[in-house]
Every structure is written in structure tokens, then in C-alpha cells.
Amino acid sequence: xxxxxxxxxxxxxxxxxxxxxxxxxxxxxxxxxxxxxxxxxxxxxxxxxxxxxxxxxxxxxxxxxxxxxxxxxxxxxxxxxxxxxxxxxxxxxxxxxxxxxxxxxxxxxxxxxxxxxxxxxxxxxxxxxxxxxxxxxxxxxxxxxxxxxxxxxxxxxxxxxxxxxxxxxxxxxxxxxxxxxxxxxxxxxxxxxxxxxxxxxxxxxxxxxxxxxxxxxxxxxxxxxxxxxxxxxxxxxxxxxxxxxxxxxxxxxxxxxxxxxxxxxxxxxxxxxxxxxxxxxxxxxxxxxxxxxxxxxxxxxxxxxxxxxxxxxxxxxxxxxxxxxxxxxxxxxxxxxxxxxxxxxxxxxxxxxxxxxxxxxxxxxxxx
Amino acid sequence: xxxxxxxxxxxxxxxxxxxxxxxxxxxxxxxxxxxxxxxxxxxxxxxxxxxxxxxxxxxxxxxxxxxxxxxxxxxxxxxxxxxxxxxxxxxxxxxxxxxxxxxxxxxxxxxxxxxxxxxxxxxxxxxxxxxxxxxxxxxxxxxxxxxxxxxxxxxxxx
Numbered sequence: 348x349x350x351x352x353x354x355x356x357x358x359x360x361x362x363x364x365x366x367x368x369x370x371x372x373x374x375x376x377x378x379x380x381x382x383x384x385x386x387x388x389x390x391x392x393x394x395x396x397x398x399x400x401x402x403x404x405x406x407x408x409x410x411x412x413x414x415x416x417x418x419x420x421x422x423x424x425x426x427x428x429x430x431x432x433x434x435x436x437x438x439x440x441x442x443x444x445x446x447x448x449x450x451x452x453x454x455x456x457x458x459x460x461x462x463x464x465x466x467x468x469x470x471x472x473x474x475x476x477x478x479x480x481x482x483x484x485x486x487x488x489x490x491x492x493x494x495x496x497x498x499x500x501x502x503x504x505x506x507x508x509x510x511x512x513x514x515x516x517x518x519x520x521x522x523x524x525x526x527x528x529x530x531x532x533x534x535x536x537x538x539x540x541x542x543x544x545x546x547x548x549x550x551x552x553x554x555x556x557x558x559x560x561x562x563x564x565x566x567x568x569x570x571x572x573x574x575x576x577x578x579x580x581x582x583x584x585x586x587x588x589x590x591x592x593x594x595x596x597x598x599x600x601x602x603x604x605x606x607x608x609x610x611x612x613x614x615x616x617x618x619x620x621x622x623x624x625x626x627x628x629x630x631x632x633x634x635x636x637x638x639x640x641x642x643x644x645x646x647x648x649x650x651x652x653x654x655x656x657x658x659x660x661x662x663x664x665x666x667x668x669x670x671x672x673x674x675x676x677x678x679x680x681x682x683x684x685x686x687x688x689x690x691x692x693x694x695x696x697x698x699x700x701x702x703x704x705x706x707x708x709x710x711x712x713x714x715x
Numbered sequence: 716x717x718x719x720x721x722x723x724x725x726x727x728x729x730x731x732x733x734x735x736x737x738x739x740x741x742x743x744x745x746x747x748x749x750x751x752x753x754x755x756x757x758x759x760x761x762x763x764x765x766x767x768x769x770x771x772x773x774x775x776x777x778x779x780x781x782x783x784x785x786x787x788x789x790x791x792x793x794x795x796x797x798x799x800x801x802x803x804x805x806x807x808x809x810x811x812x813x814x815x816x817x818x819x820x821x822x823x824x825x826x827x828x829x830x831x832x833x834x835x836x837x838x839x840x841x842x843x844x845x846x847x848x849x850x851x852x853x854x855x856x857x858x859x860x861x862x863x864x865x866x867x868x869x870x871x872x873x
Contacts, residue, residue: 368774372772372774372775372821373774373775373776374774374776374777374781375781376781377776416783416784418784472777472781472782473776473777475777475782475784476773476774476775476776476777476781476782477775479773479782479787479819479820480773480775480819480820480821481820482818482819484784484787589785592785592786592789595783595785595786596786599783603781668776700776701776704775704776
């Protein structure tokens with residue numbers, strides 16, 4: 348029997364998060380996490396099984412959408428710059444955070460790796476929002492910055508499979524199947540749209556969700572983790588869906604009405620308010636290490652290759668939100684992060700969406 | 716002949732740079748027509764150049780999927796066509812220079828920043844006439860523009 352009291356409270360929280368997000372002009376996901384914290388820590392609402400399911404579905408769909416956003420043509424055009432800076436933006440903070448955690452904690456390698464991986468992300472959406480606000484999105488500068496964030500994201504998603512690696516023959520089979528999927532799936536979706544598209548029952552959207560669960564299942568069986576499958580599927584669909592924006596619109600409607608709020612509210616409900624207070628110094632330390640290491644890893648190359656805005660670019664690479672939250676959630680689901688470690692990681696991830704963005708806006712290039 | 720043409724061009728450019736400018740802020744509601752008509756009267760009376768401005772609201776912080784480059788481009792094309800329709804309907808036959816401008820971000824902030832950048836003399840903006848609760852919950856762009864804009868603001872009521 349569904350607990351209608353919890354359900355009503357969560358549904359109300361979702362609406363309130365939307366309104367506050369519009370008012371404050373920030374992502375509703377941050378507000379959803381905060382309301383999740385209040386629901387669990389103040390109102391003592393428990394995570395129901397329906398919320399678990401919707402949150403899992405939401406995490407997969409968000410990862411899929413992240414993959415579908417990747418512009419492969421842009422990556423090819425800016426391969427050298429994005430490949431090198433993106434790799435450094437991933438590796439240097441990863442190593443720095445692991446080193447920091449090794450110095451001050453006695454946590455296991457897997458815990459430190461999962462936490463560091465979540466903190467090495469760069470948020471494509473945060474970067475998009477800032478570039479769009481300052482009308483830099485379509486400039487060469489904007490394209491390089493976006494390409495770097497794509498590379499960073501891709502490396503983090505691959506890294507998730509290494510949190511608890513247990514690769515086997517199925518892993519090899521799954522990886523070998525990917526090129527076949529790259530060829531087959533775009534043809535399938537195009538046929539689906541031609542034969543069954545533009546109807547009320549939205550067959551093409553159903554197909555995408557079914558493909559999402561099927562590929563995620565096989566990725567999980569291949570020990571690559573379900574989110575890896577979701578991201579790869581998004582990458583495969585990227586070109587096809589970018590030609591059919593109405594389908595992306597419908598996917599977003601489903602995702603942002605209920606799936607994404609469920610994901611972020613559940614994440615918030617897993618946060619311990621006490622742990623946030625007790626671990627404030629550690630959270631601050633992790634954030635500082637992220638900022639410093641992103642600078643250390645990227646700044647000099649940004650000065651060489653993005654001379655019009657090296658500080659601005661480096662600060663944007665220091666942001667993180669959705670993929671960081673997904674990585675932290677995976678760590679928790681795998682049992683690698685306990686509640687305190689998850690709390691510390693997620694709080695640092697959210698702060699990394701806010702703090703570098705505020706600072707970056709002081710360094711917006713005037714002429715591009 | 717050429718020096719005469721160059722002189723004329725220089726005169727036009729000087730005149731343009733010293734002319735007053737008004738900004739008409741529009742959304743895609745039916746109400747935008749009323750705002751355009753009110754702005755036309757003002758612009759014709761004081762002989763100004765006009766910028767028809769729409770700010771596409773984007774969050775300052777966004778999560779994955781909330782912003783999409785292709786979707787934004789589609790939105791911009793739609794608004795560009797809408798501006799053209801408004802300009803053709805309301806300013807056809809006018810000798811005023813009327814341009815379309817599309818920006819992104821926080822609408823009130825962007826309107827005020829743009830007005831300052833182009834040294835506008837008037838911003839024409841509509842008010843949706845939201846109820847008190849809705850205004851309190853969602854905020855009012857026109858209220859914020861009135862408070863923060865450096866120049867005069869003409870509020871056109873629904």
C-alpha cells in the first residue's frame with residue numbers, strides 16, 4: 348500500500364521546487380535536493396519504493412540526455428584542444444582529490460575514487476547556461492569550452508565503471524556490440540518515426556525508453572554499470588534526435604515533470620543534515636581542492652589555447668552538478684559510499700555548481 | 716560623386732549614433748501587439764530608432780537537459796520570425812530604423828543592461844496584470860525593470 352502522506356508531501360515539494368527555481372533563476376534540481384533534505388531530516392519522510400524506481404529511471408534518463416547533448420561534430424572540430432584540456436580537467440582533480448582524501452581520511456580506495464570521480468566532473472548544463480547568458484555560446488570560445496566539458500563528462504562516465512571493476516567476457520562482448528548499435532539504432536529510430544511518428548501514443552518516445560532500459564540492463568550485466576549504457580545510448584541517439592527536436596522536447600517533458608525531480612529529491616533525502624554540519628570543513632576542503640586542481644591542470648593550457656578568457660574558462664570547468672550527483676548516487680548504490688560520505692560528496696558537488704559560477708561571472712570576456 | 720556619397724553616409728551614421736532609441740520589450744502573447752502599437756506612437760512622435768527586444772529566459776544555473784543548444788536556436792528562429800511579423804504589421808511605411816534583438820538570461824536584468832548599453836531613452840514594456848499571489852510567487856519583470864532601469868519606462872497595461 349502506497350503511503351499517500353509521503354507521496355503528497357513529495358509531490359508538493361516537486362511543485363514548490365519548480366516555483367522557487369523560476370523565482371531564483373537557478374536549476375530546480377538544486378532546490379529539489381534541498382527540499383529532499385528537509386523532507387527526510389525535518390518531516391521524517393521515508394523513501395518509498397515508487398520513489399526509488401522513479402529516481403533510478405530519472406538517473407538513467409538524465410544520463411541519456413547528457414549523452415544526447417554531445418555534439419560529435421564539435422568534438423571532431425576541436426579534437427586536439429578539447430581532448431588535451433578535457434583530459435587534464437578530468438585527471439588532475441581526480442588525482443588531487445584522491446591525494447587529499449588519502450591525507451586526511453582512512454577511507455577505502457573505492458570510496459576515495461568514487462568521491463573524487465564525482466568531484467572531477469564539469470557540468471555541461473551550467474556551462475551552457477553561463478555561455479548563453481553572456482551570448483558567448485556560438486563563438487569559437489564557447490564551442491571550445493563546451494567541447495572540453497563533453498570530454499570531461501565522457502571520461503567521468505567511463506570512470507564510473509571502474510568504481511567496482513569486475514570486468515569479464517560479457518564486458519568485451521558488450522563493447523564489441525557498441526559499433527553495431529551505432530549503426531542499427533539510428534536506422535531503427537528513423538524508421539520508427541517514419542512509420543509510427545506523430546501520434547498521440549508517442550511510439551518513438553516509448554521506443555527510446557525501452558532501448559534505454561535494455562541497453563542499461565546489458566551494460567550492467569557486462570559490469571560497465573547501467574549509467575554507462577544510458578550515456579552511450581544517448582551518444583548514439585544524439586545525431587538522430589538533434590534532427591527531431593520534437594522528440595527531445597517530449598523526453599524532456601517526461602524527465603523534468605517527474606523523473607528528474609524524483610532523482611534529485613531522493614538524493615536530497617539521502618543527505619544527513621547533521622553530517623553536513625559536522626563535515627563542513629571537509630566539504631570546504633574538497634571544493635577548494637577541486638578549484639585549485641582544475642586551475643593547476645587547465646589554466647596554463649587555457650592561456651595558450653583560449654587566450655581571450657583563460658580564467659573564465661578554467662572556472663567554468665570547475666563546475667559540476669548532474670553527472671557529479673549521478674556518480675555520487677552510483678557510489679552509494681554500490682555500497683561504496685555510506686551516508687556521511689555521500690552527504691559530503693553531494694554537498695561539495697552542489698557547491699561546485701554555485702561557487703565557481705559566481706566567480707566566473709567576474710571574468711566574463713568583454714570581446715570575443 | 717563618391718566623396719558626396721561618403722559624406723552622405725557619414726551624415727547618416729552620425730545622425731544614427733546621436734539619435735534617441737527606444738526599446739520595445741515583447742513576449743509572444745497577443746498582448747505584444749498592444750505594446751507595439753503604443754511604442755509606435757511614441758517612436759513616431761519623438762522620431763527615434765527602435766529595438767524590438769525579447770529575452771529568452773534561461774536559468775543562471777542549470778542541470779543536464781534543462782538547456783539545449785538546438786532547442787534554443789529553434790526558439791530564436793521562431794522569435795526572429797515573430798519580431799519580423801510585429802515590425803511589418805506596426806512599422807510598415809515608417810522611416811524609423813527598427814531592429815530585432817534577442818538576448819538570453821534573466822529578463823529584467825538583461826533589459827536593463829541592454830537599455831544602458833544602447834543608451835535608450837525609453838523602455839516600453841507590458842504588464843501581464845498577474846494577481847497578487849502569482850506576482851509574489853513568480854515575480855514581475857516590469858516591476859524590476861521600473862526599479863532598476865536607468866531610463867524612463869513606459870508601462871503598457873493589458
